[in-house]
Amino acid sequence: MSDEHTETGTGWPQPAGPARPGGPAGEPDPRPDAPDPDELSPLAPQGRPEPGDDESPVERDEHVERDESAAGAGSAGAGGSLGRLSSAAVMIGVLLVLLGFTLAVQLKTTSTDSSLAAARQEDLVRILYDLEAREMRLRQDITTLEESQRQLRSGEQGRQAALEEATRRADELGILAGTLPARGPGLAVRFQAGPSKAISASGVLDAVQELRGAGAEAMQISGGDRASVRIVASTFFLDGENGSLIVDGRRLTGPFTITVIGDPSTMRTALNIPGGVVASVARDGGNVIVEDREAAEVSALHVPSTLEHARPVS
Structure with a gap:
């Protein structure tokens, strides 16, 4: 029996087990219920056992x-x-882009005219008034033409009505072309220049345009020397010397008077709209005198030019 057998007191060798560290730090806990130090090791897993512990x-x-x-x-x-x-996300982005494009196109197509949006209140009033006057004239023309159509469809009376209608239309065209004199209710519009600025050709042209828009049917302009020029569609105005005007090549001296045939109240309103002819001349120091005439006479005639290329179609 060896010394090891004698020290253990059993006479038999102790079974081999895991070696414990020696020294003070490696002394085993003498308490019988103390846990195994290997189980308290921080390197030992606390949850699921690692593969290989108890698994094949x-x-x-x-x-x-x-x-x-x-x-x-x-x-x-x-x-x-x-x-x-x-x-x-991509699909939503595409739909949003399409929706934005559609809204932009819709707003662009339904937007108002930029020129009207930037116009002054006076200009908008004048445009609205011109449109209303034009609508009234067109309605009257429609009524007259419908009456003429009914008369032309009524046999013998229709032939007589056709002759009368042709004569009336020829007279109207002669008045519009300036080849026939005219007489009727209207206005006399007199321009007086201010002390520092003469009446300009552009101011007179503006007055002519306003009167045409208000339904003027015949016009003529007269100078201080009583010389008169018929105003037609082709009439032009130029500034002359010493405050004079050149109208269709003829020189007129001031003061200038436009005699016009048409509805007096409508034409007067057109001249006196805010920012219109009367206001523009007054701003330059001049004055515009508008007088009603129960029987305004437009006697000046326009000599038609000789046609060189155009021929009527029979």
Whole structure:
């Protein structure tokens, strides 16, 4: 029996076990219920046992495959969610762009005219008044033409009505062309220049345009020497020397008077709109005197030019 057998008191050697560290730090806890120091080691796992502790190699392989399958399924699900999310975001962005483009086109097509939006209140009033006067004249023309149509369809009376209608139309065209004199209710518009600025050709032209827009049917302009010029569609105005005007090549001296046939109240209103002819001349120091005439006479005639190329169609 060896010394080891004698020291243990059993006579038999102790079974071999895990070696414990020696020294003070390696002394075993003398308490009988003390936990194993290996179980309290910070390196020992506290949860699920690591593969290999109590599992066979086949079971370890099955655990590894299940873990990899679960990880792959999780990553695939996350990738699918991200893919679906990105596709939905792209689709929403495209729809928003299309909606914005449609709204922009709609606003552009329904926007008002830029020239009218930037016009002054006086200009808008004048435009509105001109449109109303033009509508009234067109309605009157429609009524007259409908009456003429009914008369022309009534046999013998229709032929007589056709002759009368042709004569009336010829007289109207002669008045409009300035080849026939005219007489009727209207206005006499007299321009007086201020002390510092003469009446300009553009101011007289503005007055002519306002009167035409208000329904003027015949006009003539006279100078201080009583010389008169018929105003037709082709009449032009130029500034002359010493405050004079050149009208269709003829020189007129001031003061100037426009005699016009038409509805007096309508034409007077057109001349006196805010920012109109009367206001413009007054701003330059001049004055415009408007007088009603029960029987205004437009006697000046316009000599028609000789046609060189145009021929009437029979």
